[in-house]
Amino acid sequence: MKNIDLIVNKLPAPTWNRLRMNDSRLELAPCADVCEPRVALQGSVCLNKNGAGSACCGCATAAGCPVHSVDFNKIPTGMGQDMELLGAGRTLRLTADAGKSVAAITLRYGDGQRCYNRLQIEAKEGSDVTVLMTYISTAAAAGTAAVQTKIHAAAGAKVKLVQVQLLGGGFVHLNDVGSELGDGARLEILQLQLGGSKAYNGVRTELTGEGSSFEAAAGYYGRRGQRIDMNFIANHYGKNTVCDMTADGVLQSGACKIYRGTIDFKNGCAGAVGDEKETVLLLSDDVVNQSVPLILCSEEDVQGNHGASIGKLDEDLLFYLCSRGFSEQDAIDMMAKAKIEALCRKIGDEDTVQLVERYLEGVIADGQ
Numbered sequence: 001m002k003n004i005d006l007i008v009n010k011l012p013a014p015t016w017n018r019l020r021m022n023d024s025r026l027e028l029a030p031c032a033d034v035c036e037p038r039v040a041l042q043g044s045v046c047l048n049k050n051g052a053g054s055a056c057c058g059c060a061t062a063a064g065c066p067v068h069s070v071d072f073n074k075i076p077t078g079m080g081q082d083m084e085l086l087g088a089g090r091t092l093r094l095t096a097d098a099g100k101s102v103a104a105i106t107l108r109y110g111d112g113q114r115c116y117n118r119l120q121i122e123a124k125e126g127s128d129v130t131v132l133m134t135y136i137s138t139a140a141a142a143g144t145a146a147v148q149t150k151i152h153a154a155a156g157a158k159v160k161l162v163q164v165q166l167l168g169g170g171f172v173h174l175n176d177v178g179s180e181l182g183d184g185a186r187l188e189i190l191q192l193q194l195g196g197s198k199a200y201n202g203v204r205t206e207l208t209g210e211g212s213s214f215e216a217a218a219g220y221y222g223r224r225g226q227r228i229d230m231n232f233i234a235n236h237y238g239k240n241t242v243c244d245m246t247a248d249g250v251l252q253s254g255a256c257k258i259y260r261g262t263i264d265f266k267n268g269c270a271g272a273v274g275d276e277k278e279t280v281l282l283l284s285d286d287v288v289n290q291s292v293p294l295i296l297c298s299e300e301d302v303q304g305n306h307g308a309s310i311g312k313l314d315e316d317l318l319f320y321l322c323s324r325g326f327s328e329q330d331a332i333d334m335m336a337k338a339k340i341e342a343l344c345r346k347i348g349d350e351d352t353v354q355l356v357e358r359y360l361e362g363v364i365a366d367g368q
Contacts, residue, residue: 003027006082008174009202009231012262013296021258021292024200024229028172031087031116031146035107039092043101045129048093070152072120077148077178078202078231086146086174089116096157098126104349105133109167111141119149123157123185130160132349135167135175137195139362142170145196149177153185155209160188162347166359167195169224175201183209183238190346193220193228194359204233207241207272214243219343221336221360222255222287231260232276236302240271248343250336252283258290263304270301278308281339283332 010023039047077083094103107117123129135145145167153159165173173196179187193199205214220228234243247259263274280289293306313335321331337360344353 003029004085006085008079008082008200009229009260010080011231011260011292011294012233012264013294015292015294019290021260021290024258026198026200028086028144029114031089031114031144033113033115034090035109035113035115035117035145037092037117038106038108040104041101044097044099044127045101045103046095047103048095070122072150072152075150075152075178075180075206076204077150077176078204078233079174079176079200080202083146083148083174083176086116089118089148091118091120093120093122094129094131095122095124096127096129097124100128102130103132105131107133107135107145107147109135109137109141109143109145109171111138112143114144116146117148119147121149121151121159123151123153123159125154125156128158130348131162132352133161133163134352134355135165135173137168137171139168140170141168144172144174146174147176151177151179151187153179153181153187155182156184157182158186161190162349162352163189163191164352164356165193165195165199166355169195169197171196173199175199177203179204180206181209181212181214184211185209186213187215189216190343191218192340192343192356193218194340194356196226198227198229200229202231204235205243206235206237207243208237210238211240212238213241216245217343217346218247219340220247220249220257221340222249222251222257223253225254226256228255228257230258233262233264234274235264235266236269236272236274237266239269241269242272243274245276247278248339250281250283250339251287251289252332252336254286256288258292260292260294261306262294262296263306264296265299265302265304267298269299272299272302274302274304276306280308280310281335282310282312283336
């Protein structure tokens with residue numbers, strides 16, 4: 001089977017061409033296998049496995065249906081259009097009605113699988129939905145795990161999306177997210193990238209509605225030559241819109257990471273506020289860290305802030321821990337776990353937190 005060339009995670013405005021950070025290019029075989037997700041639902045949320053129409057309203061297609069009127073094809077994503085080259089994919093649609101609801105989705109991959117899954121989340125007015133997504137395999141497994149998630153949040157809707165990647169060391173992971181927010185809608189995204197050999201992650205949010213808000217928190221643990229490639233884009237269209245994007249991670253043992261974070265204030269988004277911040281802890285001298293914080297502005301009455309903090313483990317703290325009986329490696333492992341566990345506290349689901357903790361314990365026990 002012929003491989004395909006992908007260009008993903010493009011910056012909206014090219015910057016340092018000579019550093020080759022404006023996008024990422026990779027070559028992959030098409031995704032021809034099937035990964036059937038395990039789904040558990042609570043509250044006022046329904047599921048349709050075909051992606052068009054829904055068993056809950058009985059329609060055969062979304063076209064013209066008052067219940068499923070969102071055209072998800074028009075929602076752009078962080079990784080870009082080349083994701084469509086991977087194959088037809090498997091599509092799920094979640095529809096959340098007014099009230100609180102929870103959907104837990106687990107994608108378990110076998111060794112050698114190449115899978116592409118799509119998820120569409122439609123949050124109606126007055127809905128408050130939490131979607132927990134976990135990607136998992138055995139520790140020695142290899143393959144391709146591609147997932148695209150699109151979100152439409154109607155006026156006043158609240159969506160919390162948690163994505164936890166715990167794949168084996170041979171996987172290439174592509175995690176693509178796109179969202180569109182109505183008036184007063186709120187989207188919170190929490191992502192943990194912990195496994196795989198290469199992890200590509202793109203998130204794009206269109207803050208079209210007045211007073212809509214977007215909060216993203218990404219955590220990663222790069223080690224053993226892993227590549228972690230991230231692209232976060234917040235487009236402010238509506239007045240008084242707010243975004244807050246943070247990335248917090250650890251790099252050691254030859255890992256390579258690039259973070260692109262773009263806040264784009266479009267003409268007409270008066271009163272908009274955007275913040276982005278990245279914090280990186282470097283635990284060895286053989287890592288590569290690249291950060292591209294970017295603010296674009298076509299509106300005067302806005303406020304934007306960005307910054308990056310990069311540092312090594314404090315020598316005094318390391319000495320203190322070693323003087324209390326820890327080996328140097330134990331002290332480093334403890335600090336790495338602490339960074340991830342701080343983000344785990346935001347997940348809000350104890351089963352997911354325990355899964356992450358067990359994964360981290362296995363990583364450290366295996367010397368990864």
